[in-house]
Amino acid sequence: MDSKANLSTFAPSTSQTLSQKVSKQRGAPPSKVWLHCCIAHNSENPAYKYCNYCTEDPIYSSDNSSNMQKHLQGRHQINVEVAISRVQEAALQQLKELYC
Numbered sequence: 001m002d003s004k005a006n007l008s009t010f011a012p013s014t015s016q017t018l019s020q021k022v023s024k025q026r027g028a029p030p031s032k033v034w035l036h037c038c039i040a041h042n043s044e045n046p047a048y049k050y051c052n053y054c055t056e057d058p059i060y061s062s063d064n065s066s067n068m069q070k071h072l073q074g075r076h077q078i079n080v081e082v083a084i085s086r087v088q089e090a091a092l093q094q095l096k097e098l099y100c
């Protein structure tokens, strides 16, 4: 094994101050639609979210909640407008952690 761990190549220190702006969430709460979706797996387009229920390619993806809602209703008969219970929400969260 020829491991050339070259630790001497430090990037020139450009004194960059990381300005981390905490984006406050205001306005409308995130749509329930997104509870049925997960973010891109391959980070091709992080803005897009992918349907949790599509099992075959192409997996539906959209960055538009109403488009995704139409897809969920039309394709999977999921009525997003119905408020989901906390139990379901927790289950979805677990699913997300498992699959996303």
Ligand SMILES: [Zn+2]
Binding pocket: 051, 052, 053, 054, 060, 071, 072, 075, 076
């Ligand atoms: Zn789908």
